[in-house]
Amino acid sequence: MAEAHQAVAFQFTISPEGVDLRLSHAALRHVYLAGLRSWKKKITRLRNSLLTSVFPASPASWFVMAVAILASQASRFDPSMGLIDKIKEHLPASPYLVEPARAGLSALAFTSLLWLGLVGTMRGALRALLCYQGWMDEEHGHTSHSTRLWLALVKIFAGRKPMLYSYQTSLPRLPVPAIKDTMQRYLESVRPLLADDQFQRMAALARDFERSLGPRLQWYLTLKSWWAANYVSDWWEEYVYLRGRGPLMVNSNYYAMDFLYVTPTPIQAARAGNVTHALLLYRRLLNREEIKPLLIQGTLPMCSAQYERMFNTTRIPGVETDSLQHRWDSQHVAVFHAGRFFRVGLYWGGRLLHPRELQAQFQCILDDPTPPAPGEETLAALTAGPREPWAQARRAYFGSGQNQESLRAVEQAAFFITLDTTEQGLLGPEPGRALDRYAKALLHGQCHDRWFDKSFTLIVFRNGKMGINAEHSWADAPIIGHLWEYTLATDVFQLGYRVDGHCKGEMDPGIPPPQKLQWEIPEECQQVIQGSLRVARGLADDVDFHTFAFKEFGKGLIKKCRTSPDGFIQLAIQLAHYRDKGKFCLTYEAAMTRLFREGRTETVRSCSIESCNFVRAMMDPTQSVPQRLALFRAAAAKHQALYRRAMTGAGVDRHLFCLYVVSKYLGVDSPFLREVLSEPWGLSTSQTPIQQLELFDLQNHPNYISCGGGFGPVDDNGYGVSYIIIGEDLITFHVSCKLSSPETDAHQFGANIRAALLDLRALFTLPTK
Structure with missing residues (x-):
């Protein structure tokens, strides 16, 4: 056991001659470097906390102000109008404080009070400015003079070089509607x-x-x-997510896909090494708060609170309610392959493992012939099934011994990785059907090869394709989307691969190999596992998916129609649904409320009186194109109004x-x-926004685009529809439903969406490209 030998910093023996102490200098060096890294993180966290607490000012501004006031004092000019002398009178008498020192301390005390007052004023002014929402009612491209003035004031009070959490205390509270x-x-x-x-x-x-x-x-x-x-x-997290007793898989968790047309390397271990390293680079930026906060129009900040629990977080099952366990740090990842669990360390010699070194770790796991222990292969099915049996099994069978230690290694990992034994992507004679299988593989896999309780599971398939499965309670999809965009771009455009497909760089041969986790799962626990697996497989087998790319036109052409791309697509979905079922239904569209502190989502009820009028006109052959177009304009304007209302806390x-x-x-x-x-949501829809388009060069690398992600159906007789608008000419859709429902067919609905989009485009006299 190499890892055990590496962990021993010293050895000693007792003999008649005394104690023979033998120190391992190499091991002591690693102990020292690990401690040094830990202290650096603590100091960084303390520094960031200080900078955030005084933002939009900075400690440097206090120093500049202090120098200016001390200089004015030296030139016999009193900017405090006598306050410095008043402070000096109240300083305690001391023989060690000569007159110049007393004057200097008084000036510094006045500087601190004045500086803190200015900081509070700036933060209060910024908070008051951010309460204004009138800018959202203005037509895009036609900003009023008052809004321009308001934006200028926001820029003045918003400070320079904000960190991730700098704006948190300045964000307004979510208002309660009447x-x-x-x-x-x-x-x-x-x-x-x-x-x-x-x-x-x-x-x-x-x-x-x-x-x-x-x-x-x-x-x-x-x-x-x-x-x-x-x-x-807090109530949304508790009652909608953590108190839910049904399976997380399909019902709650969601997924994100790899590049649609490109697989950077066919070597599974190499892809896992590069992507894991990219994820850890993002975690480093997150810990240092160096990720830029999301700004609307480059000025208006959105809440960043959800980023905090992205890594080192696990949902812990409970009998009545679950809880989220978050750790400040984790120095390992948990890996699953062919029914076995492994622990892979992320640091060596006080540094993060390089991609080539991580590849070697993953290759060791792929080459390991050790069979799984009894019950180990399907153990993760506990996280895929109902919550109560998992909570009871966890308490009964994983509370002590090596089961407890192994479970702790999984739950305290930075994140979970599955080295999948299947191949996915645009494969075979029917690439469309292959995408459907790819979506199902990411959403549920084999129901026992993802740890659905982790904040996210990275899935790397045998042919180098990958994806991610995310737990929903800790954050919403745009947060994972931000991480995923960075990861994809870093993997290909920054880290890259050698010509032979392996990771770049060298490796230290002394790094300990992965540690296989040990389990002793009794027969009674195995029966619980099999019960959860039966429920999960029944749920997975009932999910129908249709994932497709719509290439006829995209955002570029829709903008020429002088309408919102999201509104255009939502109206197409309404038309497609009416053609599919011959009726309208309650429609859920997710909108972010992150303009407010700790905001998550609100519902846009996309099925409106105006949208129904438009759909009926499209179905009525007696309606002319101008009549339909007028109703389309009214419906699109109504949708935009509903979306703005949801974003500003005035939803239903x-x-x-x-x-x-x-x-x-x-x-x-x-x-x-x-x-x-x-009331059932017959249609549940969501747009996956691209937040960092600058990371991708779609002009020179048009094939390096993600297919977005999706989720399972919310209603047994309804559809789940996720879509992502990529560049100017592509929209991808992920449609889900239940096979057991006689009312739904994902492929038929997908065909209806395609037809509806083309019919909407035909209302406008515009070229296709």
Whole structure:
């Protein structure tokens, strides 16, 4: 066991002549370097905390101000108008403080007070400026003079060179909408979905709620909004995610794909080495807070709180509710291959392992012939099945001994890696169907070869293709998307590969090999594992996927239509759904609320009165193109208004959700809230935004594009649709549904989306390219 020998820093023997102490200088050096790295991280964290606490000012500005005030004192000019002398009078008498020293200390004390006052004023002014949301109502490209002035003020007070968390304390709190407004917006959203008698019934329930129980619940919610950083996010995390008792796989976790047309290397271990190193470089930037905060229009900051738990985080199962375990650091990753678990260290000699060294580690695992222990091969199925059996098994069989140590190695890893034994990508005679298999492999795999509780699992297939599966409770998809964009770009454009496909660089042959984790899984636990596996396989086998690239046109042409690309696609999805089912349905589109502190998401109810009018016109052969185009304009404008409303905290669903939570705490029942929160989302949609397009050169490297990612269907008889707009000429879609539903067909719906997009383009007299 090489790793055991490397861990011994000294040996000693006791003999009649005394104690013979033999020190291992090499081992002591590694101990010293590991400690040095740990202290550097602590110092960096302390420094970053100081810089963030005084942003938008900087400690250097205090020094400049102190020099200026001391210089003015020396020239017998008092900028404090007597305050420095007042401070000097209150300094304690001491024989060691001569008059010049007392004057200097007084000046420095005044400098500190003045500086802190200016810092507080700047932060307060920035917070007040960021509360303004009127800029979102202006037409793109037509910014008013008042908005330009406002943006200029934001730039003045926003400081220079912000770190990742610099703006956190300056972000406004998410406002609580008025009950009356939410009732009105809710009724407006369901009007096209209900018959007249059904709508009158819901309107009566809403009016009764608004007059009776609503104000009481609203009072508690308003109180929480004053006290908490965000009145939604903690309850959303707990009740929507952590208290869910169903499987995470398919129902909650989501995935992201590799490059669509390119596989940088066919060598599995090399791809894993490069990508793991790229992920760890991102973690280093994250720890140092050197990732730039996301800014809208290059000026308006968005909340960065979700980044904090990206690495070293695991969802721990509980009988009634799960919890998130986050560690400040982790020095290893957990790796699964062919039914075995391994621990791979990430540092050697106080430094991060190079890609070539990580490749060697992964190759050792691939070459290891050791068979899995009984029950080990399907152990991860516990994380794929229902939460309660996993929680009970964890408590009963993994609380002591080597099972506890091995589970700790998995749960405390930086992230989880699966070296998959299958090949994926655009393979075989039917590349379209191959993409569908690729999506299913990332979403659920074999149901026992991903650790679905980890913040994310990196999956590297045998042919070098890869992807990622992410747990949802700790953050939303744009956070993983930011990580994934950086990883893909770094893997290819910065690290690269040798001509033979191996990682670049040299390696230290003294690095200890991976450590195989040991398990002793009793028969009773194996039965629990098999029960979870049966549930997970039933769920996975029922998921139908259709992933396809729409190449006829993209964002470039849609912009020429003078409309929002997202609104264009959403209206196409509405038209496709009506052609698919012959009816409208409640539609969920995710919008970010990260303009507010600790904001996560809000729902855009994309099926509106205006969108339904447009779809009916498209289905009516008597309607002319100008009539359809006018209805399209009205529907697109309505969608933009709904999206802006959601982003600014004036949506419907999070407010109603929190009112429902308050009602449960108070032990009161609301027929209105109970009915609203039980309504099925027949369409669940989400756009995956590209946040770092500057990392990719689509002009010179057009094939280096990701296919985006997707998720499972939310409703048993509905569709899940994820899409990503890539460059100017490509949109990719991920459509999911249940095979068991007689109402859905992912491939048919995908064909309807293609046709709907082309029909919308035909409304405009524009070229295809």
